[in-house]
Amino acid sequence: xxxxxxxxxxxxxxxxxxxxxxxxxxxxxxxxxxxxxxxxxxxxxxxxxxxxxxxxxxxxxxxxxxxxxxxxxxxxxxxxxxxxxxxxxxxxxxxxxxxxxxxxxxxxxxxxxxxxxxxxxxxxxxxxxxxxxxxxxxxxxxxxxxxxxxxxxxxxxxxxxxxxxxxxxxxxxxxxxxxxxxxxxxxxxxxx
Numbered sequence: 001x002x003x004x005x006x007x008x009x010x011x012x013x014x015x016x017x018x019x020x021x022x023x024x025x026x027x028x029x030x031x032x033x034x035x036x037x038x039x040x041x042x043x044x045x046x047x048x049x050x051x052x053x054x055x056x057x058x059x060x061x062x063x064x065x066x067x068x069x070x071x072x073x074x075x076x077x078x079x080x081x082x083x084x085x086x087x088x089x090x091x092x093x094x095x096x097x098x099x100x101x102x103x104x105x106x107x108x109x110x111x112x113x114x115x116x117x118x119x120x121x122x123x124x125x126x127x128x129x130x131x132x133x134x135x136x137x138x139x140x141x142x143x144x145x146x147x148x149x150x151x152x153x154x155x156x157x158x159x160x161x162x163x164x165x166x167x168x169x170x171x172x173x174x175x176x177x178x179x180x181x182x183x184x185x186x187x188x189x190x191x192x
Contacts (some may be wrong), residue, residue, distance in 0.1 A: 051079035065081065069095050072093040082188050086188050092186070100131055108124070108148070113146075152172070155174060156169060
């Protein structure tokens with residue numbers, strides 16, 4: 001899916017589905033804002049998409065989400081799925097980007113809130129394809145993340161500096177993390 005088509009899909013999904021599931025102090029992001037976007041290496045995209053395909057093959061009727069985090073001083077981690085932890089805890093390392101793919105949800109959109117940028121803008125991908133939000137190579141912390149799926153609900157939970165695991169949020173879309181507090185997200189869990 002092209003960037004323009006993804007932005008249109010994200011705005012359409014946001015308009016149709018509303019802002020249910022807004023977590024805590026997070027503000028509702030604008031549908032599209034600028035900001036450099038990380039492009040995950042082809043190997044990371046392939047890893048996340050393959051993980052989603054494997055999970056779907058095990059249970060064809062199930063809804064699946066797989067994701068990989070880009071972490072300070074580590075780089076891209078291996079893909080995890082369905083509520084497993086991506087990122088790190090207890091190491092004071094910032095998450096900088098995340099790549100997400102779904103199966104059985106009608107596609108996925110993601111919007112990262114980044115230090116010195118704010119909300120980056122929705123990026124979307126069709127079912128079975130991966131989308132990346134955040135930045136790499138800029139030493140920029142991800143502070144919050146919005147996730148939205150094409151049908152049904154999604155849930156997520158963020159591990160944030162000085163707070164630990166925040167309450168999980170569910171709905172469509174969902175927002176996890178913090179804004180306006182200059183706190184890094186360190187880890188993430190997502191499930192559908």
